[in-house]
Every structure is written in C-alpha cells, then in structure tokens.
Amino acid sequence: xxxxxxxxxxxxxxxxxxGFERIEGVVxxxxxxxxxxxxxxxxxxxxxxxxxxxxxxxxxxxxxxxxRGREERRCPLCRHQNQNSRGFVAPNLALKNLCEAFSKxxxxxxxxxxxxDVLQVNREHQLLGPRSRSQGVCPEHSQxxxxxxxxxxxxxxxxxxxxxxxxxxxxSVGKAADQRxxxxxxxxxxxxxxxxxxxxxxxxxxxxxxxxxxxxxxxIKEEFEKLHQFLRREEExxxxxxxxxEERKRWRLMEKIGEMDEAAATLERRAELVELEMxxxxxxxxxxxxxxxxxxxxSVLDHTLDAGALIDVSKxxxxxxxRVWERMRxxxxxxxxxxxxxxxxxxxxxxxxxxRVWDSGTRADVPENPERFYEYEEVLGxxxxxxGRRGWEVEVGGAEIWIVGVAEESCERKGKCKTVPDEGFWVxxxxxxx
Numbered sequence: 381x382x383x384x385x386x387x388x389x390x391x392x393x394x395x396x397x398x399g400f401e402r403i404e405g406v407v408x409x410x411x412x413x414x415x416x417x418x419x420x421x422x423x424x425x426x427x428x429x430x431x432x433x434x435x436x437x438x439x440x441x442x443x444x445x446x447x448r449g450r451e452e453r454r455c456p457l458c459r460h461q462n463q464n465s466r467g468f469v470a471p472n473l474a475l476k477n478l479c480e481a482f483s484k485x486x487x488x489x490x491x492x493x494x495x496x497d498v499l500q501v502n503r504e505h506q507l508l509g510p511r512s513r514s515q516g517v518c519p520e521h522s523q524x525x526x527x528x529x530x531x532x533x534x535x536x537x538x539x540x541x542x543x544x545x546x547x548x549x550x551x552s553v554g555k556a557a558d559q560r561x562x563x564x565x566x567x568x569x570x571x572x573x574x575x576x577x578x579x580x581x582x583x584x585x586x587x588x589x590x591x592x593x594x595x596x597x598x599x600i601k602e603e604f605e606k607l608h609q610f611l612r613r614e615e616e617x618x619x620x621x622x623x624x625x626e627e628r629k630r631w632r633l634m635e636k637i638g639e640m641d642e643a644a645a646t647l648e649r650r651a652e653l654v655e656l657e658m659x660x661x662x663x664x665x666x667x668x669x670x671x672x673x674x675x676x677x678x679s680v681l682d683h684t685l686d687a688g689a690l691i692d693v694s695k696x697x698x699x700x701x702x703r704v705w706e707r708m709r710x711x712x713x714x715x716x717x718x719x720x721x722x723x724x725x726x727x728x729x730x731x732x733x734x735x736r737v738w739d740s741g742t743r744a745d746v747p748e749n750p751e752r753f754y755e756y757e758e759v760l761g762x763x764x765x766x767x768g769r770r771g772w773e774v775e776v777g778g779a780e781i782w783i784v785g786v787a788e789e790s791c792e793r794k795g796k797c798k799t800v801p802d803e804g805f806w807v808x809x810x811x812x813x814x
Contacts, residue, residue, distance in 0.1 A: 411526050411552075414538045414719060417481050418457050419444065424479045429472040432460035437597060438471075473547045478538075481551050585747040598694030599732060610711060614704050622696050635684070683733070717761045717772055722751045723793075724759040735761070754794045764789060776810065783807045 403762060417424050421441035426438040432455045436444075444456045454461050518525055523537035531548040541550065551559075657672060719734045729740035737759055748754065776782050783799060786809030792803060799805035 411482060414526070415475070415482055423471075423483065424475055427472040427475045427479070429470055429475070430455050430460070432458050434458060435472045450796055474541045474550070477548070478541055478550045481527075481549075481555075510699060526553060527551070528553055530556070581747065585749065588745075588747050607708070611704070614707065616698060618700070622691070625691060629691065632686065633689065717774070718763065720751070720762040722749060722758050723753060725753045725757040727757050728759055730759070750793075752793065755796050758783075760787065760795075779810075780812075781811050 412423070415423055417437045417440055418434070419428070419436055422437075423437065424437055427435045428438050428441055429435050430441075434455050434457050436456065436753050441456070445453055448454070475591060515521065516525055518535075518537035518540060519537040521537050524540055525535040525537055527536050527538070527541065527550045528548055529532070529536050529540075529548050535553065536550075541548075654672060654676060657668065660668075717735070719730055719737055721730050721734065724730055724737070724746075726743045726746060727739055727741065728737050729744070739757060746752070753759070770786075774784050776784070787800070787806075788804035791797070791805060797803045797805075799807045799809075
C-alpha cells in the first residue's frame with residue numbers, strides 16, 4: 381500500500397514507528413529558525429528591514445545601536461553601514477504578518493491528528509512524498525516552499541516574502557492546504573446535494589411523464605373511438621344503400637323473368653296452331669303464308685334488359701375515401717393553433733384538446749422542465765415555422781388583459797424579459813380596455 385501525504389512539500393521515507401508529531405516538529409522547527417531574530421533567537425517582534433536586506437527585532441536593533449553609539453549604525457550581522465538617518469529602511473510588515481501566522485499555526489489540527497492515526501496503522505508501509513524534489517522548492521530562490529501567500533494564492537519561500545510579497549498575508553502550507561481541501565470538500569458536497577436534488581426532480585419528472593403518457597393514451601383512444609364510430613356509421617350507411625339498390629334491381633329482373641315465362645307459354649300455344657295450319661296442302665299454305673308470317677312475328681316481344689339494370693358501382697366506390705374525409709371534416713373541429721402543454725406556465729390551464737388556455741388561479745404540479753415558462757404566464761404553440769406568411773383567428777373571450785403573438789424558440793423562459801422584438805417577441809397587447 382502506498383500512502384502519499386504532502387505537507388510543507390517534504391520528501392520522506394517511512395520505515396518505522398515514527399509519529400507524525402516528530403515529522404511536524406522537524407518542519408516547524410526549520411521554519412521557526414527562518415523566522416527568528418539573529419540577535420535574540422526568538423520569533424521576530426516588530427521586525428525592521430535594513431538596507432542590506434537583513435531584519436531584526438526593533439528592540440534588539442535599538443539595543444545593539446545603543447551599545448555602539450548613535451554614530452555607528454551598522455547591521456549587527458553583516459556590519460553594513462546604513463545611510464538612512466533613522467538607521468533602517470522600513471518596518472518589515474510582511475515578516476511581521478508571517479510570524480503572527482506561524483504563531484497561530486503551532487497548534488496541531490484535527491487533520492494532523494488524523495494523519496497520526498493513519499501512520500500508526502500503516503507503520504510498516506512506505507510513505508512517499510512529491511514525485512519530484514523540485515515540486516517543493518522555489519524555482520527562483522531554490523529554497524523550500526514553506527509559506528502560502530493568501531493575496532497572490534501561491535506557494536512562496538522565506539526569501540519571496542521580503543522581495544515580492546511585501547505587506548501580504550501569509551499562512552503555513554498546511555493551513556492553506558487544509559483550507560483549500562475544505563473548499564474542495566464543500567464544492568463536492570454542494571455538487572452531491574445538487575445531484576440529489578436533480579435526481580429527485582428527475583424522479584418527479586418520470587412520474588409526470590408516466591401520467592402524461594397514460595392520460596394522452598386515454599385521450600387518443602377516445603378520439604379514435606369517435607373516428608371509428610363515424611367510420612362504422614359511414615360503412616353501415618353505404619352498405620345499406622348498396623343493399624337497397626341490389627334489392628330494387630333484383631325485383632325488376634325477377635319481374636322481367638316472369639314476363640318472359642308468360643311470353644314463352646303464349647308462344648308455345650301459337651306454335652301448336654301454326655303447326656296445324658302448316659299441315660294444309662301446299663297451294664293452301666302458300667296462299668295463307670303472308671298472313672301466317674305476320675301473326676307469328678306479331679307474337680315476338682322485346683325482352684332486352686332495361687338500362688341501369690346493373691349495380692352502380694362507381695356511385696358506391698368512386699372516390700370513397702375523399703368523400704368520407706370531406707364528411708369527417710364537417711364533424712371534426714379544426715384548430716389552427718395547438719398549444720404545447722410542456723411550455724405552459726404553472727398557473728395556466730389547457731383544455732384537453734389543447735386549443736384553449738386560461739388562468740386557473742392554482743399552481744399545477746408539473747416539472748420545471750427547460751421548455752416551460754417560469755416567470756410569466758405564457759404558453760407556446762406546438763408547431764413552429766421558419767418562413768412564409770401566417771395568420772390566425774383567436775378568441776380572447778372577456779379577458780381584460782391578454783397578449784397574443786409569436787416568439788422565437790430561443791426566447792427567455794426562466795427569467796424576466798420584455799415582450800419586444802429585441803428579446804424575440806412580436807405581440808399584440810390588450811390592457812385597460814385598449
């Protein structure tokens with residue numbers, strides 16, 4: 381098991397039962413040496429910065445100069461002569477802030493105590509620090525990055541404090557890292573909370589989708605049942621008309637057949653008489669032939685079919701779909717604008733056929749989906765267009781205030797906006813009777 385822990389950017393190998401208190405103590409002692417006055421060996425107290433770059437406690441520097449006389453104002457460390465009449469350049473505010481921050485950070489934090497427990501449990505494991513030694517070293521001064529500048533939000537060494545970060549606020553690397561770990565944890569908690577909220581919203585939306593689907597399915601079945609009933613009635617009417625024509629023409633043909641049967645019987649009787657007359661001698665037959673021929677021909681009747689004896693198929697089947705559709709248009713209401721319920725504000729109520737809308741006065745339990753208007757009571761049509769000329773007839777009823785028009789698909793739906801062309805709206809207003 382590899383355990384990596386970065387604190388003051390140390391590189392260390394853990395091979396035995398060495399407590400974290402010892403590691404922290406070494407680091408704190410090293411930093412304390414850097415923040416100690418060369419004269420009194422204590423943390424700087426009201427440090428002063430000399431021209432040579434060295435710093436000393438105010439009391440230590442004044443005591444040193446008092447012993448040597450006011451004529452000789454040299455640095456106690458490098459013996460550099462200070463030309464300033466006051467003997468120092470300025471108070472070293474950056475170093476002062478650094479010492480105060482170091483004093484506050486001496487007490488071990490909860491995270492350090494927790495890490496001590498980790499080290500005790502994993503005392504047989506190898507502990508690795510940064511992968512590269514250069515990660516914990518100042519690239520400009522080649523010193524350990526032991527401090528964190530709160531103003532510039534970057535790691536610095538002690539040398540950086542006096543040169544580039546004068547009068548800034550500092551903290552130890554450990555404290556800065558802990559603060560930023562807390563920030564990351566806070567962000568992660570916020571993200572987790574938001575994820576939980578989004579999950580709940582998705583669950584609610586799922587339930588709404590199921591309810592929408594069930595309700596819409598019922599409405600579809602009802603609408604198609606009306607159409608089915610209409611089509612069944614149309615079918616029954618057309619079949620009844622066909623049966624009526626069939627019966628009428630069948631009876632006419634039956635009458636025609638009866639007439640033919642009677643004509644056949646009459647013809648048979650006349651044939652018997654003619655046969656008797658044709659039995660006479662040839663001279664008598666030839667003398668009566670013309671009269672006999674006229675009587676025979678007179679008995680022949682016209683038995684051809686009447687016009688229109690067949691079923692008028694074209695009347696029953698000709699363009700039947702179009703004619704049924706024409707009749708259906710008369711019974712089916714036509715709505716030029718079908719409203720989109722997924723865009724309707726929570727206080728707007730839509731009719732089942734999605735053709736009418738009104739302010740219900742109560743908040744509907746619907747999801748806050750991206751398409752829905754949130755700030756204003758508005759609703760869009762279900763179909764859009766990109767070009768062409770359009771016209772609509774809209775009944776506004778007795779409403780005192782209304783707005784009717786068109787809107788861009790990208791119009792603002794969640795925040796406040798004005799219904800003007802610059803914000804994607806082209807509308808007609810009615811307010812205060814005009």
